Amino acid sequence: QVQLVESGGGLVQPGGSLRLSCVVSGNFLAIYRMGWYRHFPGRERELVAEITTSPNGNYADSVKGRFTISRDIAKNTVYLQMNNLKPEDTAVYYCNTYIRPARKIDTSLNWGQGIQVTVSS
Numbered sequence: 001q002v003q004l005v006e007s008g009g010g011l012v013q014p015g016g017s018l019r020l021s022c023v024v025s026g027n028f029l030a031i032y033r034m035g036w037y038r039h040f041p042g043r044e045r046e047l048v049a050e051i052t053t054s055p056n057g058n059y060a061d062s063v064k065g066r067f068t069i070s071r072d073i074a075k076n077t078v079y080l081q082m083n084n085l086k087p088e089d090t091a092v093y094y095c096n097t098y099i100r101p102a103r104k105i106d107t108s109l110n111w112g113q114g115i116q117v118t119v120s121s
Contacts, residue, residue, distance in 0.1 A: 009117045
């Protein structure tokens with residue numbers, strides 16, 4: 001089994017900052033890509049940011065210049081630094097990982113359970 005455990009969410013005022021963390025554990029051989037998605041009520045889950053072995057990340061236009069994605073390969077962890085948060089950023093954020101599984105039965109694409117981020121005064 002492969003598990004993704006997210007942390008760092010919560011309530012913050014507009015203009016504030018949060019850092020999300022996601023730790024990947026389980027039976028896998030390698031991590032190829034890690035990313036963050038978010039889900040707004042009544043909308044489909046959408047990409048926020050993703051990163052591969054390259055230090056450069058890909059970002060949604062709505063978060064460019066405010067969010068930064070990074071990964072610690074040794075710790076199997078991906079981070080999302082969120083600065084200058086806006087009420088429009090309020091959503092459930094999901095960690096996503098594309099891996100090379102050790103077992104054929106396991107899938108390459110895995111998701112965390114989701115973590116709430118609320119931006120409000």
